[in-house]
Amino acid sequence: MIIDLRSDTVTKPSKGMLEAMMNAPVGDDVYEEDPTVNALEKRLADMFGMDKAMFFPSGTMANQTALKLHTNPGDQVICDKYAHIYNFEGGGASFNSGVSCQLIDGSRGMFTAEQAEAAINPPEFYHSALTALIEVENTTNKGGGACWDFNELQRIQLVAKQHNLGFHLDGARLWNALIAKNETPKQYGQLFDTISVCLSKGLGCPIGSVLLGNENIMKGALRIRKLLGGGMRQIGFAAAAGLYALDHNFERLQDDHKKAKEIGKILSQLSSVKNMEPIETNIIIFELNDNVEGSNFIKRLAENNIKISNMGGHKLRMVTHLDYTNDMHEDFIALLKTL
Numbered sequence: 081m082i083i084d085l086r087s088d089t090v091t092k093p094s095k096g097m098l099e100a101m102m103n104a105p106v107g108d109d110v111y112e113e114d115p116t117v118n119a120l121e122k123r124l125a126d127m128f129g130m131d132k133a134m135f136f137p138s139g140t141m142a143n144q145t146a147l148k149l150h151t152n153p154g155d156q157v158i159c160d161k162y163a164h165i166y167n168f169e170g171g172g173a174s175f176n177s178g179v180s181c182q183l184i185d186g187s188r189g190m191f192t193a194e195q196a197e198a199a200i201n202p203p204e205f206y207h208s209a210l211t212a213l214i215e216v217e218n219t220t221n222k223g224g225g226a227c228w229d230f231n232e233l234q235r236i237q238l239v240a241k242q243h244n245l246g247f248h249l250d251g252a253r254l255w256n257a258l259i260a261k262n263e264t265p266k267q268y269g270q271l272f273d274t275i276s277v278c279l280s281k282g283l284g285c286p287i288g289s290v291l292l293g294n295e296n297i298m299k300g301a302l303r304i305r306k307l308l309g310g311g312m313r314q315i316g317f318a319a320a321a322g323l324y325a326l327d328h329n330f331e332r333l334q335d336d337h338k339k340a341k342e343i344g345k346i347l348s349q350l351s352s353v354k355n356m357e358p359i360e361t362n363i364i365i366f367e368l369n370d371n372v373e374g375s376n377f378i379k380r381l382a383e384n385n386i387k388i389s390n391m392g393g394h395k396l397r398m399v400t401h402l403d404y405t406n407d408m409h410e411d412f413i414a415l416l417k418t419l
Contacts, residue, residue: 104116109314139278224397251275253278285322287318367393
């Protein structure tokens with residue numbers, strides 16, 4: 081039995097999800113005629129109280145589309161130094177949209193309204209890039225699954241409005257934040273101009289993300305998705321997985337959070353562990369002591385059929401998920417106690 085804790089993207093469709101996928105009515109989504117895609121998009125738009133939702137093959141493509149919707153070449157995007165759009169999307173912000181990123185030195189991937197305002201370039205100063213967008217990520221990936229304080233997000237929205245800037249949420253793991261903080265999708269729909277949500281992280285789908293926004297900002301989304309190569313045909317088979325996941329895999333995210341905290345408790349007691357990021361959701365990031373090599377720690381786990389991620393140096397990551405069962409959890413906890 082292999083215990084794979086590298087990411088919550090490693091899950092495989094359950095039997096119920098596969099049945100839903102195989103029984104889905106489909107059409108040609110390029111013509112906007114796939115009934116299952118249309119049903120998923122409407123459901124998510126209604127959930128968030130936003131005008132329009134659009135299905136994408138990946139979260140990266142959804143985020144890249146949002147960047148193009150909000151900016152023109154030469155503009156600048158404000159985001160945290162840990163932001164996924166800067167670190168993990170292949171330089172797409174510059175390649176696809178011709179924009180630069182103004183990086184904020186935040187805490188665990190989060191920053192304050194004051195920091196956001198200080199990062200805005202004066203629009204009349206033509207020597208610097210024109211600031212067009214503020215982007216945040218919830219939960220924060222490199223920040224160890226940290227959840228934003230909603231009041232701070234409201235304050236940042238005010239800054240964006242005062243300076244006529246767009247406000248985008250990379251909500252790849254927003255589902256985890258909603259469960260952990262007892263918040264609602266509509267709260268976020270009222271706050272952001274655009275939101276991307278992922279169906280293959282946490283919710284257990286094999287593919288798919290959705291970009292949400294109001295009618296005025298989403299007018300160009302279909303064209304951008306097309307030019308990025310995201311036009312899909314009978315993709316209702318994948319959209320059906322999303323509908324199934326919303327019905328069956330959303331509320332259970334609290335189980336992943338519980339398991340992550342239990343793992344963190346054991347790790348914090350190991351002499352080889354130097355420190356840990358606070359655990360709020362399903363991501364565990366910890367740092368080993370200077371005399372302990374991360375590769376050796378990973379090798380020891382691999383010898384016991386356990387996979388985790390090396391973040392470089394002495395920092396390691398584990399992510400709990402749908403396919404990490406109670407039996408696996410008991411076995412893993414028992415092994416950790418022997419390290």
